[in-house]
Every structure is written in C-alpha cells, then in structure tokens.
Amino acid sequence: MARDKGKDIDVEALAAEVDRVRQETVAKQLETGLDIINDGEVPRVGFSTYVQERIGGFGGEGRRKPTLDTLKFPDYAAIQAKQIAVDAEVARVWDTPLAQGEVVYDPERRELLADLDGFEKAVAEHGADRPTAPATFVSAATPGIVAETLLLDPENPHYANNEEYTEALADQLAVEYREIVARGHILQLDAPDLAMERVIQYQDSSLDEFLAVVDSHIDAINRAIEGLPADRVRLHVCWGNWQGPHQDDVPVDVLLPHLYRAKVGGFSIPFANPRHEHEIAALKDHPLPDGAVLLPGVIDVTTNYLEHPKLVAKRIVEAAEAVGDPERVIAGIDCGLATFASYEFVATDVAWAKLRSLVEGAEIASKQLFG
Numbered sequence: 001m002a003r004d005k006g007k008d009i010d011v012e013a014l015a016a017e018v019d020r021v022r023q024e025t026v027a028k029q030l031e032t033g034l035d036i037i038n039d040g041e042v043p044r045v046g047f048s049t050y051v052q053e054r055i056g057g058f059g060g061e062g063r064r065k066p067t068l069d070t071l072k073f074p075d076y077a078a079i080q081a082k083q084i085a086v087d088a089e090v091a092r093v094w095d096t097p098l099a100q101g102e103v104v105y106d107p108e109r110r111e112l113l114a115d116l117d118g119f120e121k122a123v124a125e126h127g128a129d130r131p132t133a134p135a136t137f138v139s140a141a142t143p144g145i146v147a148e149t150l151l152l153d154p155e156n157p158h159y160a161n162n163e164e165y166t167e168a169l170a171d172q173l174a175v176e177y178r179e180i181v182a183r184g185h186i187l188q189l190d191a192p193d194l195a196m197e198r199v200i201q202y203q204d205s206s207l208d209e210f211l212a213v214v215d216s217h218i219d220a221i222n223r224a225i226e227g228l229p230a231d232r233v234r235l236h237v238c239w240g241n242w243q244g245p246h247q248d249d250v251p252v253d254v255l256l257p258h259l260y261r262a263k264v265g266g267f268s269i270p271f272a273n274p275r276h277e278h279e280i281a282a283l284k285d286h287p288l289p290d291g292a293v294l295l296p297g298v299i300d301v302t303t304n305y306l307e308h309p310k311l312v313a314k315r316i317v318e319a320a321e322a323v324g325d326p327e328r329v330i331a332g333i334d335c336g337l338a339t340f341a342s343y344e345f346v347a348t349d350v351a352w353a354k355l356r357s358l359v360e361g362a363e364i365a366s367k368q369l370f371g
Contacts (some may be wrong), residue, residue: 018043019118026122028352029134033359036135036186036330039119043111046340047190048141048149049096054111055172057101057158062151064094068199069244076244093340098153099165105172112176116183137186139236140176143169143224144193144217148201163216170224177225177233187233188268189225192335193217194259196240198250207250214258222263234266234295235259239276241335243302243345246275253282260289270297270334272307272315280315283322294323297334298361299354302345306353312361317368326369331362 025040044050052058070077106112116138127134141149147166152159159165180187194214202210225233237259239249252269259267267288271280280296288294298315299307312331320326337351338344346354 015114022118023122023125026119027126029355030126030130032352032355034134034355036137037123038137038139038188039115039122041139041336043115043118046093046343047139047336048145049093049340050111051141051146051173052097052150054109054176055103055105055169057099057103058097058150059100060098060153061095062098062153064096064149064151065200065203066094067240067242067244068203068248069242069246072247073245080242080244093343096150098151098156099147099159100153100156102158103165103168103172105175109175109179112179116179116185120183135186136184137188137234138180139188139190140173140180142189142191142193142217143167143173143220144213145191146173147217148193148197166217166220167223170220174224174226177228181228181232187225187228188236189221189233189264190236191217191221192236192238192240194237195250195255196238199240199246199248203248207254210250211254211258214255215261218258218261222261225263229265230263230291231265233264234268234293235262235264236268236295236335238270238297238335241301241339246273249275251282252276252279253286256282256286260286260292265291266293266295266330268295268297268332271319272297272300272334273302277315280318280322283319284324288323288328293328293330294319295330295332298331299333299358301334301337301351301354304346304350306350307357307361309357309360309364312357313364313368316362316365320365320369331358331365333358 022039022042025042026037029037041047070080119138123134123136143166146169147162152162152165159168177187194217197213198210202213221235237255239246271277283294296315296319298312298319316329316331320329323329333354337346
C-alpha cells in the first residue's frame with residue numbers, strides 16, 4: 001500500500017515478504033485439495049490497479065462514483081465504511097490514478113516476469129511430490145475494468161474518448177495475456193465492469209446505453225486475446241465484491257447474450273450470493289456457447305458464514321442441471337476473497353475453511369452426478 005501511494009519502500013524486503021506469503025498460499029491451496037490454483041494475487045495491491053506498476057502513463061488522482069448501494073442505503077453505507085476500515089492504510093479503490101499520458105507496457109516486463117517466476121517456483125516446490133501437477137491459472141485485469149477504474153484524464157492528449165483509451169489498453173494488456181498463456185497457465189480475465197459498473201460509473205445511463213458499453217468492452221477483450229486458444233482463457237464477471245443490497249444489479253439473463261460474444265472457453269459467474277443464486281436457471285434459457293464451460297460461484301466471498309458442504313454440492317448439482325452436462329461445470333467461488341489490500345470482509349481462517357467446503361462439496365456433487 002505504501003508503494004501504491006508513492007511512498008519510499010524497501011524493495012528487497014517487499015519482495016521477500018511477497019515470496020514468503022506466496023509460498024504459503026500455494027502450499028495451503030494444495031493442502032486444501034484444490035485442483036486449479038493460483039498465486040492469490042499476493043504481489044498486487046488490487047486486482048485491477050496493479051496495472052499502474054506495469055503500464056506507464058498514469059498519475060494524479062481520479063474519483064470514481066459511489067455505488068448505488070451507498071447512495072440509496074446511507075445507514076448501510078455507514079456500516080460498510082466501518083467494516084472495511086476506510087482510512088489512510090487502505091489501498092486506493094475510489095481515488096485511483098488517472099490515465100494522463102500514453103499507456104505503454106513496460107518493455108522489459110519486469111513485474112510480470114517476476115510474478116510468474118515466483119508463482120512457478122512455488123508450484124514446483126510444493127507440488128513436486130504429487131502424482132499429477134496441479135493446474136494453474138493467473139488472473140489479469142481486462143481493458144474495460146482498467147478503463148473504468150483508472151479513469152481517463154479529460155486532458156489526456158492521446159485519447160479522444162474512453163473507446164480509444166480502452167482499445168489502447170487492450171493492445172498493451174495483450175502483452176500480459178500472451179505471456180501467461182505461453183507459460184502454460186489458464187488466463188482468467190477479471191471483468192467485473194461487465195456487470196458492476198451499471199451501479200457505479202453508468203448508474204445514470206439507460207440499460208441500453210450500459211449494454212452498449214458492455215459490448216464495446218467485450219470487443220476490447222476479443223482484440224486483446226486474438227489468436228489465443230479459447231480453452232486457455234476464461235472470463236470472470238461479477239456485480240461487485242461487497243456485502244450490500246445489490247438491489248440495482250443487472251439480471252444475469254440480460255447479460256448472458258452479451259457475455260457470450262467473448263471468445264473465451266469458460267465463464268466464471270457468482271451464484272452463491274442471495275441476490276443472484278436463483279439466476280442459475282437462466283443458463284437453461286441461454287445455453288453456453290459450444291465447447292464452453294461454466295465456473296459457477298458456489299461459495300460466497302463477502303460473509304463469514306461457512307457454507308455446509310451439502311449446500312455447496314446442491315449448488316453444483318443445480319448448475320450442472322442448468323447447463324445440461326456436468327462435464328461442463330467447474331465449481332468455484334463467487335469472486336476473490338480480498339480484491340484490494342485491506343479491503344476484505346472474510347477472515348483469513350474462515351476463507352480457508354470456505355475453500356475446504358468447496359472441495360468437500362465438489363466431492364459430494366461428483367458422486368451424485370457421476371456415481
């Protein structure tokens with residue numbers, strides 16, 4: 001967080017601490033029984049804002065709109081502010097830097113390569129004694145969520161509008177996407193903008209206007225992943241990773257036809273939270289594209305309630321029934337368990353217990369679905 005705020009830091013000490021926590025995170029995932037693991041985004045201050053450390057052109061300070069949840073429910077907003085400890089020690093979420101110049105990916109790719117090297121080292125060390133190597137994925141922000149988080153400075157001389165800015169981001173982020181896939185990892189594209197921004201940056205727009213933005217952001221994704229095998233890329237979409245009313249979220253059946261335009265092989269969608277759990281049925285009316293898989297969220301990531309494995313299994317079975325083929329369902333969690341440094345709702349020990357419930361629930365569901 002100190003680096004995020006432009007303060008001087010001990011670079012070597014930070015790197016050592018990142019490596020230590022990353023090693024623990026990888027080892028713990030394997031001990032928990034997860035089949036597909038990642039690095040927990042340990043080196044990143046935020047799931048989307050990390051790009052400012054890899055792409056030049058950012059500076060100053062922007063201001064994102066408050067969510068409709070906080071505007072419509074002020075009592076809730078006051079409680080939420082206490083829960084996430086909004087103070088000087090929290091990563092920048094709403095006051096993020098602006099795109100003030102041309103966005104250009106670091107030609108030496110230092111941060112990217114260091115992160116991938118560290119992750120692969122941890123997997124090699126902790127997965128060496130296993131009969132089969134664990135599958136791995138690496139998450140990366142999409143052009144759209146970066147454009148809506150690190151806002152375009154109106155005075156930026158390089159981009160006339162948000163569309164040009166988003167396209168430029170697509171071209172630069174493609175560097176990251178290609179390296180991740182080339183090194184054998186599944187690329188997870190984190191794109192909460194495709195749902196969440198309806199209640200933030202586009203809260204004053206019509207639904208049709210917002211869906212037009214969704215389409216343009218998906219065009220940018222397709223531009224950035226052109227040439228990559230679809231089965232090595234999956235898309236994560238969500239309505240925002242916070243415990244709140246979510247009263248104005250876009251229904252999933254409205255979004256699916258637009259999401260399916262993405263040339264990816266998997267769709268990660270949260271279905272464990274109480275606002276959207278019932279919407280798994282929409283997959284019956286809007287079948288997945290040919291060959292695609294669904295990664296339904298069956299664990300909520302904003303509360304400390306620990307899901308019973310039987311409930312997890314029930315959700316997995318319902319997802320398989322909605323898709324029509326259990327082979328095309330990979331159980332997952334709704335979103336990240338902490339998407340920004342110090343912006344978290346779930347205690348660490350509870351988070352690991354939730355992941356264990358995911359594993360146990362998947363085992364129960366597999367017996368029911370496959371015998």
